[in-house]
Amino acid sequence: xxxILEMYKCNIxxxxxxxxxxxxxxxxxxxxxxxxxxxxxKEEEMLGEKHxxxxxxxxxxxxxxxxSIPHPMTDEHYIMFIEANSPDKRYVKRKYLYxxxxxxxxxxxxxxxxxxxxxxxxHGLWTTD
Ligand SMILES: [Fe+2]
Numbered sequence: 498x499x500x501i502l503e504m505y506k507c508n509i510x511x512x513x514x515x516x517x518x519x520x521x522x523x524x525x526x527x528x529x530x531x532x533x534x535x536x537x538x539k540e541e542e543m544l545g546e547k548h549x550x551x552x553x554x555x556x557x558x559x560x561x562x563x564x565s566i567p568h569p570m571t572d573e574h575y576i577m578f579i580e581a582n583s584p585d586k587r588y589v590k591r592k593y594l595y596x597x598x599x600x601x602x603x604x605x606x607x608x609x610x611x612x613x614x615x616x617x618x619x620h621g622l623w624t625t626d
Contacts, residue, residue, distance in 0.1 A: 563600035
């Protein structure tokens, strides 16, 4: 059974989908089961430093940067989006990114906390703890 906000990728055509309502069926694309993208949370060798979102509280929200070492933003390797969720997962804000842009997002909100995740086109889905 899928869960809301899970992401799945087709390893044949590259489609990535997000679950907005859960169901029992298996997600299939190009005739094959889609890969469930598991969120990485711990530093894996040196990859974590460039992928785990760094979240800083500001006067009117949060400043979010991808990586304590900025992630590359080249045509071949880049952050596809940054997403901020309320801890209860009732509110979602996503910023799509493109090569040469900065891997960061400013979130205006009166909330006390956010759960952030980002998707690297090569290294997958990463989140704050
Ligand atoms: Fe990456």
